Amino acid sequence: MVTLILFKPWTDIWPAEGISEFSSFATITVLAMLILSAGISQTGIVQIVGRKISAFAGESLNSQLLATIGVTGPT
Known part of the structure; x- marks a missing residue:
């Protein structure tokens, strides 16, 4: 956007x-969500929760899917 405005003559x-x-x-809203997700990602919380879900669900894909839905669904 800034580039388009700076090159206004063209x-x-x-x-x-x-x-x-x-x-x-x-x-x-989209901009706020991008900022929020970048902040959450940089804190490392996503990786911690991912490891906890992986340890809880084990190797079964169905268990992993159910655990992921259970964690992210209510939010």
Whole structure:
């Protein structure tokens, strides 16, 4: 978006036009989810939970699927 605005003479996109999409709730929600998931991923919580699920479920794919659904479903 910034590149398109900076090259306005060639793209004909004004700053108000480029920023207008950020007034959409859907865009803001997706951006917030990306920021949240990056933060959670960097804390290492995802890896810890993954190891716990793997240890609990064992080698069975059905058990692994059920454990994953059980952990992520309620959230």
